[in-house]
Amino acid sequence: MITCTGCALLCDDIEAIVENNSIKEVRNACRRGAAKIKGCSNRLVPSIDQKPTDIESSIKKAAQIIRNSKAPMLFGLDNSTCEAQIKGIQFAKKINAIIDDTSSFCQGMLIEKILQERFRTCSLEDIRNKADVLVYWGSDAQDSQPRHLSRFSYFPRGESRQRGYEEDRLAIAIDVRESNTAKICKGHFYRIPPKGDREFILALIEALSGKVPAYDTKKMLELAGILKKAEFGAIFVGIGLTYSIKDDFDILIALADRLPNFNIMPMVGHYNMRGFNEALFKETGFVNKVKFNGKAVRDMKYSIMESLNKKFIDAIVIVGSDPVSSLPGPVLSHLASIPVICIDPCMTMTSKIATVTIPCAASGLESGGTAVRMDGKVIGIPKIIQSDHLTDEDILDRLMEAF
Numbered sequence: 001m002i003t004c005t006g007c008a009l010l011c012d013d014i015e016a017i018v019e020n021n022s023i024k025e026v027r028n029a030c031r032r033g034a035a036k037i038k039g040c041s042n043r044l045v046p047s048i049d050q051k052p053t054d055i056e057s058s059i060k061k062a063a064q065i066i067r068n069s070k071a072p073m074l075f076g077l078d079n080s081t082c083e084a085q086i087k088g089i090q091f092a093k094k095i096n097a098i099i100d101d102t103s104s105f106c107q108g109m110l111i112e113k114i115l116q117e118r119f120r121t122c123s124l125e126d127i128r129n130k131a132d133v134l135v136y137w138g139s140d141a142q143d144s145q146p147r148h149l150s151r152f153s154y155f156p157r158g159e160s161r162q163r164g165y166e167e168d169r170l171a172i173a174i175d176v177r178e179s180n181t182a183k184i185c186k187g188h189f190y191r192i193p194p195k196g197d198r199e200f201i202l203a204l205i206e207a208l209s210g211k212v213p214a215y216d217t218k219k220m221l222e223l224a225g226i227l228k229k230a231e232f233g234a235i236f237v238g239i240g241l242t243y244s245i246k247d248d249f250d251i252l253i254a255l256a257d258r259l260p261n262f263n264i265m266p267m268v269g270h271y272n273m274r275g276f277n278e279a280l281f282k283e284t285g286f287v288n289k290v291k292f293n294g295k296a297v298r299d300m301k302y303s304i305m306e307s308l309n310k311k312f313i314d315a316i317v318i319v320g321s322d323p324v325s326s327l328p329g330p331v332l333s334h335l336a337s338i339p340v341i342c343i344d345p346c347m348t349m350t351s352k353i354a355t356v357t358i359p360c361a362a363s364g365l366e367s368g369g370t371a372v373r374m375d376g377k378v379i380g381i382p383k384i385i386q387s388d389h390l391t392d393e394d395i396l397d398r399l400m401e402a403f
């Protein structure tokens with residue numbers, strides 16, 4: 001059995017058939033996971049100024065750029081093992097860099113509140129064994145975490161839910177569109193307008209408090225009645241919800257306080273985003289947007305978005321991430337004007353603009369370690385095939401040695 005790094009479910013029941021040090025067949029994985037396990041076809045090669053070179057020259061040039069930088073940033077690591085993430089944090093601390101990851105513009109705030117114990121949470125096994133009411137809010141798990149419903153939530157027979165989805169479980173979707181997950185929820189779909197989550201939450205709190213909500217009264221009272229009767233519930237919070245209430249998380253805390261029988265679960269995409277958040281939280285008390293300079297300082301201006309927009313950084317090391325494919329165009333103009341060091345197994349849009357590229361081993365395929373599942377459980381990641389590529393942890397270690 002191997003562990004799939006296709007998403008933060010970290011399914012560890014996957015079978016891989018290996019022949020001649022190559023993956024020939026993958027069993028049990030979803031399509032997304034199978035594609036990740038088979039590796040990338042467009043392998044990154046070492047380069048300087050877009051010209052091919054050797055790995056030693058690339059590392060040497062990267063170290064030179066960092067030494068000459070007055071305001072460096074380390075970004076990414078969500079697709080790296082916990083061991084590489086710890087090394088990355090040590091490196092950022094050593095060079096007085098800003099460190100950030102993609103959670104700064106998606107699930108970071110929610111994970112930080114969970115680590116601060118502002119929300120009740122539980123394990124995916126608890127959900128599989130005990131949950132009778134499941135709420136997918138701003139999350140299309142059927143597409144983004146394809147085995148979530150089948151392995152952990154709606155469809156499995158659990159210890160206390162032997163009759164499964166037919167009689168023992170009820171699934172609810174709250175979203176701006178009728179997603180594939182919503183279609184599975186058998187009529188329990190609540191459509192809300194874009195950025196309408198705050199109004200919906202406030203109305204639901206009123207209904208749970210015994211008041212008559214002004215917003216869609218009949219549906220709100222119906223939903224409140226279902227949630228109150230739940231024996232063990234779970235709210236799966238997707239980025240649709242976190243984007244909508246990013247400046248007002250206290251209302252989600254207030255809702256959770258009204259639902260003592262419910263647990264909050266972040267629907268994390270990158271396989272080890274939560275691992276990065278937990279490692280940085282342990283080191284600094286924050287999950288992202290941190291600058292090291294004698295002490296750790298957290299500020300919104302240290303997010304990759306603001307750091308690029310305000311031109312706070314003059315060099316960036318990007319590990320296992322592709323911000324060029326996800327950040328808005330105006331923000332990327334500064335990224336294209338500074339030295340970019342890209343450490344990745346595969347060619348990406350970011351590697352195409354990088355000053356230096358350093359190929360690394362693919363985590364969960366050519367290198368192993370540990371990762372933290374979306375529910376906080378540490379999962380082992382075995383190495384599957386042999387490779388001559390350095391791991392991202394090795395590369396970060398080599399860069400640290402230069403200082």
